[in-house]
Amino acid sequence: MQTLTVALEQRSYPIFIGENLLSQPACFKPYLKAKQILVVTNMTVAPLYLQTVVQLLLGQGYIVQTHILPDGEQFKDIRHIEGIFTQLLEHRFNRDCALVALGGGVVGDMTGFAAACYQRGVDFLQIPTTLLAQVDSSVGGKTGVNHPLGKNMIGAFKQPTAVLADTSVLDTLNDREYAAGLAEVIKYGLIRDLPFLEWLEQNMAGLVARDKRCLAEAIARSCQNKADVVAADELEANDLRALLNLGHTFGHAIETGMGYGEWLHGEAVATGMLMAADLSWRLGWLQAQEVERIKRLLVSANLPVVPPATISPSQFLAYMAVDKKVLAGKLRLVLLERIGHAIVTADFPLALLEQTLAAGTELGR
Amino acid sequence: MQTLTVALEQRSYPIFIGENLLSQPACFKPYLKAKQILVVTNMTVAPLYLQTVVQLLLGQGYIVQTHILPDGEQFKDIRHIEGIFTQLLEHRFNRDCALVALGGGVVGDMTGFAAACYQRGVDFLQIPTTLLAQVDSSVGGKTGVNHPLGKNMIGAFKQPTAVLADTSVLDTLNDREYAAGLAEVIKYGLIRDLPFLEWLEQNMAGLVARDKRCLAEAIARSCQNKADVVAADELEANDLRALLNLGHTFGHAIETGMGYGEWLHGEAVATGMLMAADLSWRLGWLQAQEVERIKRLLVSANLPVVPPATISPSQFLAYMAVDKKVLAGKLRLVLLERIGHAIVTADFPLALLEQTLAAGTELGR
Numbered sequence: 001m002q003t004l005t006v007a008l009e010q011r012s013y014p015i016f017i018g019e020n021l022l023s024q025p026a027c028f029k030p031y032l033k034a035k036q037i038l039v040v041t042n043m044t045v046a047p048l049y050l051q052t053v054v055q056l057l058l059g060q061g062y063i064v065q066t067h068i069l070p071d072g073e074q075f076k077d078i079r080h081i082e083g084i085f086t087q088l089l090e091h092r093f094n095r096d097c098a099l100v101a102l103g104g105g106v107v108g109d110m111t112g113f114a115a116a117c118y119q120r121g122v123d124f125l126q127i128p129t130t131l132l133a134q135v136d137s138s139v140g141g142k143t144g145v146n147h148p149l150g151k152n153m154i155g156a157f158k159q160p161t162a163v164l165a166d167t168s169v170l171d172t173l174n175d176r177e178y179a180a181g182l183a184e185v186i187k188y189g190l191i192r193d194l195p196f197l198e199w200l201e202q203n204m205a206g207l208v209a210r211d212k213r214c215l216a217e218a219i220a221r222s223c224q225n226k227a228d229v230v231a232a233d234e235l236e237a238n239d240l241r242a243l244l245n246l247g248h249t250f251g252h253a254i255e256t257g258m259g260y261g262e263w264l265h266g267e268a269v270a271t272g273m274l275m276a277a278d279l280s281w282r283l284g285w286l287q288a289q290e291v292e293r294i295k296r297l298l299v300s301a302n303l304p305v306v307p308p309a310t311i312s313p314s315q316f317l318a319y320m321a322v323d324k325k326v327l328a329g330k331l332r333l334v335l336l337e338r339i340g341h342a343i344v345t346a347d348f349p350l351a352l353l354e355q356t357l358a359a360g361t362e363l364g365r
Numbered sequence: 366m367q368t369l370t371v372a373l374e375q376r377s378y379p380i381f382i383g384e385n386l387l388s389q390p391a392c393f394k395p396y397l398k399a400k401q402i403l404v405v406t407n408m409t410v411a412p413l414y415l416q417t418v419v420q421l422l423l424g425q426g427y428i429v430q431t432h433i434l435p436d437g438e439q440f441k442d443i444r445h446i447e448g449i450f451t452q453l454l455e456h457r458f459n460r461d462c463a464l465v466a467l468g469g470g471v472v473g474d475m476t477g478f479a480a481a482c483y484q485r486g487v488d489f490l491q492i493p494t495t496l497l498a499q500v501d502s503s504v505g506g507k508t509g510v511n512h513p514l515g516k517n518m519i520g521a522f523k524q525p526t527a528v529l530a531d532t533s534v535l536d537t538l539n540d541r542e543y544a545a546g547l548a549e550v551i552k553y554g555l556i557r558d559l560p561f562l563e564w565l566e567q568n569m570a571g572l573v574a575r576d577k578r579c580l581a582e583a584i585a586r587s588c589q590n591k592a593d594v595v596a597a598d599e600l601e602a603n604d605l606r607a608l609l610n611l612g613h614t615f616g617h618a619i620e621t622g623m624g625y626g627e628w629l630h631g632e633a634v635a636t637g638m639l640m641a642a643d644l645s646w647r648l649g650w651l652q653a654q655e656v657e658r659i660k661r662l663l664v665s666a667n668l669p670v671v672p673p674a675t676i677s678p679s680q681f682l683a684y685m686a687v688d689k690k691v692l693a694g695k696l697r698l699v700l701l702e703r704i705g706h707a708i709v710t711a712d713f714p715l716a717l718l719e720q721t722l723a724a725g726t727e728l729g730r
Binding site for chain 1: 507518520
């Protein structure tokens with residue numbers, strides 16, 4: 001088992017990474033000082049792991065309730081947060097209770113937000129069950145829900161007391177979900193950690209085979225990178241944290257253009273990262289073979305690298321939430337100044353971005 | 366104009382106290398760095414002061430929207446918070462916007478909570494328009510809403526960037542609301558500030574006449590007392606902040622027993638404080654003439670000092686949310702160890718509490 005610490009002064013917390021953490025009380029008992037625990041999960045995860053977690057907690061003397069959400073981003077709203085509050089109050093959970101999030105990013109976001117607001121804040125502990133949640137949403141404290149007028153518009157910064165990234169639970173992920181998680185892993189190498197990128201190139205076969213040793217290393221190095229960024233910019237007060245959005249502006253356009261759920265978030269980010277690399281190449285920052293190198297790594301992780309042909313360049317620009325007239329002053333993108341080093345910039349010619357959007361299967365050529 | 370500071374490190378903020386603050390840009394401009402401002406108020410306050418505040422903000426170059434809530438505790442819920450989010454999103458308010466709370470405690474609680482959650486936190490500034498809100502809810506950062514199963518169960522600790530306690534706006538309060546605010550003013554003297562209690566005894570006639578100089582002094586000394594307590598215990602982690610609840614456990618029983626809205630909160634707290642003084646006397650901590658002295662001060666502020674005869678002692682106990690069997694181990698009350706010095710204790714004989722509850726008009730005799 002590996003342990004790393006997200007350093008946020010009094011809000012610092014450990015991330016435990018390894019196999020079968022769910023059977024090790026030392027991973028959670030010191031971080032769950034409450035007696036009353038509500039385990040929040042969803043309908044997909046519940047049949048797989050809920051019983052295990054509940055038995056483990058009961059065995060340690062906790063009073064345990066469970067709350068099962070429907071599975072999907074479309075249920076990530078205030079109504080379903082209210083349902084959590086109702087259950088907490090019906091069972092007379094007091095200010096000393098704690099919530100445990102057992103699931104992917106949506107479950108973590110919702111449980112963390114409920115914990116932030118219940119009686120003005122109770123503890124919560126995270127057991128992320130997807131690779132994406134383990135390497136991304138479990139670090140950083142961003143919690144919240146969607147509003148009909150915008151994604152993640154309502155929320156709080158709320159740090160967990162501990163994160164249990166159990167590599168065993170990843171065995172039940174389907175291949176697409178798993179690959180989508182790898183996209184964010186690759187992202188850390190691209191934006192700030194060239195040695196990690198090289199390690200990924202050497203170990204991608206093992207990662208794709210879900211080798212536990214490779215996985216633990218990839219998760220630890222990803223979380224460490226994110227933890228470093230978050231520690232330096234917890235509340236997103238400067239550009240540092242924005243680097244984590246490499247590929248996301250392009251990716252969001254793909255998700256929006258295709259309809260949410262058609263492409264997985266990680267898939268759209270993978271293609272978006274290649275598009276960012278392509279634009280960086282057009283700016284003279286990357287060499288063509290470096291774009292090719294990034295593409296090769298993404299493909300080896302079973303990720304898509306060609307934007308959907310059904311979205312025209314002008315639609316793409318619109319989905320990137322910009323008007324051409326205000327483009328120069330407004331649109332800021334995360335681009336690669338060199339491989340392994342991203343920057344946030346609004347300083348690029350619109351014409352080059354349009355070339356990237358028109359490139360289709362010819363990105364980087 | 367007086368200024369005092371609530372010292373909470375990076376979250377420190379000033380409270381300005383005086384007449385006609387709403388016409389002084391220096392009181393708000395440095396604390397509203399946003400361009401987009403949403404002023405949240407209610408239907409009672411809007412006709413009185415909304416136009417003034419909006420004109421003032423427009424005159425300083427802000428982009429201003431307004432949101433008018435219905436007036437009353439029964440609308441203090443998540444639905445109405447969602448309404449605030451919807452308006453913010455419809456007008457494309459970004460993370461750099463700010464909310465201004467113009468109203469009493471309910472408006473402040475709701476606006477602060479909305480500001481805490483909108484895009485994971487935006488600034489807010491408070492303009493409390495009741496005496497109770499000026500001396501109590503504007504200091505301390507407790508924000509939130511009710512849940513059908515409990516009051517103030519959903520919320521956040523969120524400090525404002527500044528508080529404008531304008532004594533001019535108190536002229537429009539009715540006499541009962543005004544007296545209810547005085548109950549919390551007297552509370553600060555009783556729990557931790559004997560010189561202030563003596564000052565109140567000497568100046569109550571001026572306060573009842575709403576003399577502006579007296580009012581400014583009373584508000585400043587109340588806020589300073591609360592600020593000192595909050596600075597020492599921001600997140601209610603120890604008993605210190607609990608001292609602010611003198612009279613509140615008795616008072617809540619009166620509010621619950623009579624039905625919410627029948628007695629004003631401050632009225633119930635006033636009677637509750639005299640009941641706490643009576644129990645303190647029965648414990649040998651206060652002298653009979655000190656209980657009489659407290660009663661005289663409350664009466665001079667036009668506050669009720671006799672608990673409703675329609676609530677029997679056993680009902681009273683039940684409303685105090687206790688079962689007799691667990692009483693000894695559970696019920697903690699704020700009592701007066703001596704006049705001007707409160708403590709939190711569970712160490713009192715049930716029989717003495719029952720005598721207090723049975724005393725009726727004979728409190729302290």
